[in-house]
Amino acid sequence: MRQDNVQVSDDNLPEHSEGIRVGRELLEATRPYVEESSVTSWWHVSSTFVLMIAALTAAGVIPWWPLRVVFSVLGALLMVRAFITFHDYLHGAILKDSRVAYWLFHAFGALMLTPTRSWSASHNYHHGHVGQISDASVGAFPLITARMWRDSTRWQRFTYRAQRTPLVVLLSYPVVFGLNITLMPLLKTPRKHLDSLTALVSHFVLIAVVWALGGFGLVFFVILLPMTLAAAMGCYLFFAQHSFRCMQIASPEAWSYYRGAMESSSYMRMNRVMQWFTGNIGYHHIHHLNVRIPFYRLPEVMAAIPELQSPLTTTLAPRDIADCFRYALWDEDKQRMVSYQEAGG
Numbered sequence: 001m002r003q004d005n006v007q008v009s010d011d012n013l014p015e016h017s018e019g020i021r022v023g024r025e026l027l028e029a030t031r032p033y034v035e036e037s038s039v040t041s042w043w044h045v046s047s048t049f050v051l052m053i054a055a056l057t058a059a060g061v062i063p064w065w066p067l068r069v070v071f072s073v074l075g076a077l078l079m080v081r082a083f084i085t086f087h088d089y090l091h092g093a094i095l096k097d098s099r100v101a102y103w104l105f106h107a108f109g110a111l112m113l114t115p116t117r118s119w120s121a122s123h124n125y126h127h128g129h130v131g132q133i134s135d136a137s138v139g140a141f142p143l144i145t146a147r148m149w150r151d152s153t154r155w156q157r158f159t160y161r162a163q164r165t166p167l168v169v170l171l172s173y174p175v176v177f178g179l180n181i182t183l184m185p186l187l188k189t190p191r192k193h194l195d196s197l198t199a200l201v202s203h204f205v206l207i208a209v210v211w212a213l214g215g216f217g218l219v220f221f222v223i224l225l226p227m228t229l230a231a232a233m234g235c236y237l238f239f240a241q242h243s244f245r246c247m248q249i250a251s252p253e254a255w256s257y258y259r260g261a262m263e264s265s266s267y268m269r270m271n272r273v274m275q276w277f278t279g280n281i282g283y284h285h286i287h288h289l290n291v292r293i294p295f296y297r298l299p300e301v302m303a304a305i306p307e308l309q310s311p312l313t314t315t316l317a318p319r320d321i322a323d324c325f326r327y328a329l330w331d332e333d334k335q336r337m338v339s340y341q342e343a344g345g
Contacts, residue, residue: 021307023258027290033301034093034292041094044296045085045101049108052078059221060214068221075222076229077277082108083234084279084295090120091291106195110202112227113177115195118185128257130242130288131249131264133330135160141239143249146331146343161340164243164328172235173228233278240324241266241284244314245337249330261288267302267311274316275299285311 021029055078059071086105088094095101109116126140135144135156141164149157162168168175186196211219248263250256268282275282283298286308293301302308314320327337 021305023256026258026305026307029305029307030286030290030293030301033297033304034290034294036094036294038095038098040296041294045095045104048078048081048085049104052082056222056226059226060210060218069225072221072225073229076226076233079112079226079230080233080237081277081279083112083114083230084281086112086114087123088279088295090116090123093292093294107202110195110199111206113173113182113199113203115182115185115193115199117193117195118181121185122181127288127291129260131247131260132252132255133249141243143243144329146329146333146338149329149340149343161328164239164325166325169235169239170232173231176235177231236321237268237278237281240314240321241268241281243324243328243337244312244320245323245327246312246314247337248312248335251332258289261285263312265312266314269313269315 052075055071055075059068059075062068062071085094086108089096089101089105106116109119122138125138129138130140133143133145133148134140135142135148142160144152144160149160152160182196182199185193186200190197207219207223210222242265244266247266248259250259250263262285265285265288267285270278270282279295280298281287281295283302286293286298286301287295289308314324326339328340329338329343330336331338331343
């Protein structure tokens with residue numbers, strides 16, 4: 001099951017203004033870059049999966065534990081890159097007509113506790129509503145205004161802060177992937193989410209098989225450690241690119257798909273090594289503008305289109321990471337993100 005493309009209404013896209021392309025015209029400028037080379041796509045996918053399996057195998061068979069840790073961490077980074085290829089496939093950006101890719105990515109999604117049905121539904125909702133105020137966690141972390149915060153009960157404040165705490169990111173393997181993406185949809189609508197049951201069974205069967213082959217140590221270095229690290233990295237990237245200090249939130253009347261991409265989605269500056277491991281997901285404003293662009297073409301798009309070269313940015317620097325968690329509320333009066341302390345109440 002591929003993720004349906006986000007439907008963009010032309011009514012929500014601003015027109016061309018003062019020689020600078022925005023809205024529909026800027027979206028049109030990106031359309032030539034949705035063209036995919038299946039050879040290039042398969043090269044990126046196959047090399048990533050081969051390297052990931054090799055790294056995790058090394059983490060399992062090497063006897064010296066410090067080196068096992070190194071290969072576990074490498075395996076986790078490659079899991080993040082593999083997940084970006086999975087994510088692009090579900091967007092229809094790469095290999096959309098390949099049956100081999102269909103089975104590869106559905107199997108990967110199951111083993112990674114990312115069943116395609118629940119992921120597609122929540123992620124599609126996220127793309128259609130990014131940059132909108134919501135106290136619900138549907139495909140994204142909740143985001144409310146300072147006024148809503150001041151009017152909230154103690155319990156509502158507690159649950160809001162709990163959902164946006166760094167602990168959720170650190171524990172995203174069981175909490176986000178295991179519980180939110182896989183188990184909860186299955187419990188709510190079992191018939192609709194049988195692939196979630198398949199994912200849970202597949203994941204725990206894999207753990208059982210690896211345990212039988214080498215005990216807890218093998219499970220730890222091959223599955224638990226890399227999955228924990230990969231899930232935390234992926235979850236943080238997702239969180240930080242839509243919850244950063246300089247982001248902008250439009251009013252419901254002024255919101256558009258274009259503004260959600262350009263003002264509520266960041267460009268995350270990284271070195272080339274991290275760009276490779278994260279599958280260029282740092283070019284997030286471009287991805288949100290046009291989900292059909294293959295991940296390996298995103299840098300090319302930014303280099304070619306001047307209007308995409310001055311985005312709102314964040315980085316992986318400790319200060320920016322702290323700011324992503326600190327600035328958690330949108331202040332409608334100040335028209336900027338503020339901390340809980342600034343919001344008062």
